[in-house]
Amino acid sequence: MSQKLLLSAKEIDIILHRLACQLIENHTHFKDTVLVGVQPRGIFLADRIKDILIKDYQVTDIKLGYLDITFYRDDFRRGEKPLEANKTDITFTVEDKRVVFIDDVLYTGRSIRSALTAIQSFGRPQEIELLTLIDRRFSRHLPIQPNYRGRQVDAINQEKVKVNWIENGGEDAVYLINN
């Protein structure tokens, strides 16, 4: 197994600030906007983006929720292992809101497809956008593209992209792993 550093902590920090600025460009005061971190790994990125918006750009009153997609996935009973659910924590409705999904890696697009179905349980949003740190652009199974992307990666299917966060017991880094 070999691994290659794709993004260092410094690079990630710069990218997160850029993504936050792009969000501000489109959402200004975030009055009708809600951020939704996709469980399990999108929530670290979502927390970071929210912190940057509040601390560095003085955006107040940001709504952030966590969405678990386990029960909406299209591979129930198809995998070797049972699907593991995580906590959904959305204390608001998304009716008429501008929703921004936040996930660390966009790969096949199937998770986001599930998230698009799952979010409907909380109302009918005005629109849904997608923010992702890593976009594996040649690996899509579905016609889904991000609105905000950190870095595009052209990885082949045997390769894995691993995103580490300090909150997750490592240091901020993105690796390309070749098994």
Next chain:
Amino acid sequence: MSELSVNHLLGIKYLNKEDINLIFETADHFKEVINRPIKKVPSLRDITIANLFFENSTRTRLSFELAEKRLSADVINFSAASSSVKKGETLIDTVNNILSMKVDMVVMRHPNPGAGVFLSKHVNASIVNAGDGAHEHPTQALLDSYSIREKLGEIQGKKVVIVGDILHSRVALSNIFALKLQGAEVKVCGPKTLIPKYIEKLGVEVETNLVKALEWCDVANMLRVQNERMEISYFPSTREYTQQFGVNKRLLDSLDKEIVIMHPGPINRGVEITSDVADSNQAIILDQVQNGVAVRMAVIYLLASKIKQ
């Protein structure tokens, strides 16, 4: 995530502690789901479930049906009163006929103890026991434990007394198995005639004095006197039963701590508990009903995930 150690839910006796924890963790997620504006997930859209009720039921049947529909399973219902069982068809034939219509899971209530176990050996479907005679009612015990866990934080070390007709109660037996497995202390309390011989072998104590039992416990699970299962008189009169084993508000207020009151329903108000107890803040009877849907969703989801495609 680990998976259940069993392919059927026939009784608590066949589960281990990890199974119960897994069911509760999964039920936590489903409890959040059923409190959303849209209370449905699409997980089981390719699963068909038959609810076979060879014995009357309101709450359990509705709870199972709702749980199945919240998971997007297709559901067919069957009650013995309106079926060919009356024409002499055997249980295996009835169920195999239903399964030949491509049914994946069977939820069954049956008056005979062991009906679920029997069926699981002879038909090719996942079986959920929704009550078999005076034997087991596993989902009721699971939702009771889940409700205690929700109210008191954990089951380990808690003192639970089950009051009433222990002899005819599948709820009592399943609860004893479930509570002991999770490390609770359990007593049973009721007229001696309604307490099975050798019940101490299950690791429970018998207490025939209700006041002493209530003073001891953290939780009192009040059972209904099952007149329909009694061929003979087990106590002189309902009035005398109520005087000895009924819980009223005055009795509750005389205790030096606030205990939790549970009841699996249907309540005979004024017999095992009075209305002011049933409707008090100490009673979690309606929480039990709500948790029943979440727990049954968890059981069905976890069993369905083991059905081969």
